[in-house]
Amino acid sequence: xxxxxxxxxxxxxxxxxxxxxxxxxxxxxxxxxxxxxxxxxxxxxxxxxxxxxxxxxxxxxxxxxxxxxxxxxxxxxxxxxxxxxxxxxxxxxxxxxxxxxxxxxxxxxxxxxx
Amino acid sequence: xxxxxxxxxxxxxxxxxxxxxxxxxxxxxxxxxxxxxxxxxxxxxxxxxxxxxxxxxxxxxxxxxxxxxxxxxxxxxxxxxxxxxxxxxxxxxxxxxxxxxxxxxxxxxxxxxxxxxxxxxxxxxxxxxxxxxxxxx
Numbered sequence: 164x165x166x167x168x169x170x171x172x173x174x175x176x177x178x179x180x181x182x183x184x185x186x187x188x189x190x191x192x193x194x195x196x197x198x199x200x201x202x203x204x205x206x207x208x209x210x211x212x213x214x215x216x217x218x219x220x221x222x223x224x225x226x227x228x229x230x231x232x233x234x235x236x237x238x239x240x241x242x243x244x245x246x247x248x249x250x251x252x253x254x255x256x257x258x259x260x261x262x263x264x265x266x267x268x269x270x271x272x273x274x275x276x277x
Numbered sequence: 278x279x280x281x282x283x284x285x286x287x288x289x290x291x292x293x294x295x296x297x298x299x300x301x302x303x304x305x306x307x308x309x310x311x312x313x314x315x316x317x318x319x320x321x322x323x324x325x326x327x328x329x330x331x332x333x334x335x336x337x338x339x340x341x342x343x344x345x346x347x348x349x350x351x352x353x354x355x356x357x358x359x360x361x362x363x364x365x366x367x368x369x370x371x372x373x374x375x376x377x378x379x380x381x382x383x384x385x386x387x388x389x390x391x392x393x394x395x396x397x398x399x400x401x402x403x404x405x406x407x408x409x410x411x412x413x414x
Contacts (some may be wrong), residue, residue: 167318167370169301169320171298171299171315171316172298173299174298174299174311175301175309175311183376185317185400201316202315202316203315204316204317205310205315221318222314222318223318223320224321225318225319225320225321225340226317226318227316227317227318227319228315228316233348247394248393248394250309250394261409262396263292263319263340263366263367263368265342265394268394270368270395270396271392271395271396272395272396272397272398272409274396
């Protein structure tokens with residue numbers, strides 16, 4: 164039973180197991196590091212305190228980006244409006260957002276329809 | 278002939294060396310493949326023009342951009358999926374919002390407007406599209 168795994172080091176691979184796994188790139192966000200590297204499909208961010216952060220631009224329309232806030236306390240990250248197609252977006256401790264790059268900005272999918 | 282085989286092997290090794298950090302891509306013409314780069318990318322298909330009661334064709338592929346020419350378009354639906362577990366990513370790449378039809382999704386949100394610039398990820402549950410892009414309640 165194959166396990167499908169996506170990682171930056173090996174790309175897409177199958178191994179023994181089941182399911183689909185995105186291997187995360189873990190990034191700590193401090194008052195001096197406030198830009199999220201978007202080169203890995205799945206990124207886990209660990210902020211120290213509430214942080215307003217930049218997202219690196221995508222490389223090509225259709226790029227997918229899944230971000231989870233893995234803070235160990237009630238620490239929120241808020242993305243700068245300029246990075247997103249539709250207003251300010253933030254994710255609190257434990258929350259995730261899936262985004263797609265539209266060629267010029269990130270479009271968040273994990274939002275309630277208006 | 279042996280020389281050709283060795284040459285082919287050397288070429289394959291050369292290609293393998295070139296693809297250092299793989300970028301995983303999904304494209305309509307090639308399906309799933311890898312090339313040099315990083316991350317995961319699904320190339321958008323042609324943009325579909327949304328009008329009143331338009332059916333977004335989900336049979337075209339995974340990444341489906343849409344755009345409404347005019348404001349106030351309503352009654353938009355997604356074409357039924359063909360396989361349980363099919364995924365559809367819909368992005369409103371236009372400047373106008375539009376509304377999905379009432380009672381269209383497996384769990385219909387109170388309002389079903391796809392705002393310009395936003396996206397939704399849906400999964401076909403064998404009888405209806407289920408929205409993943411919702412805040413938990």
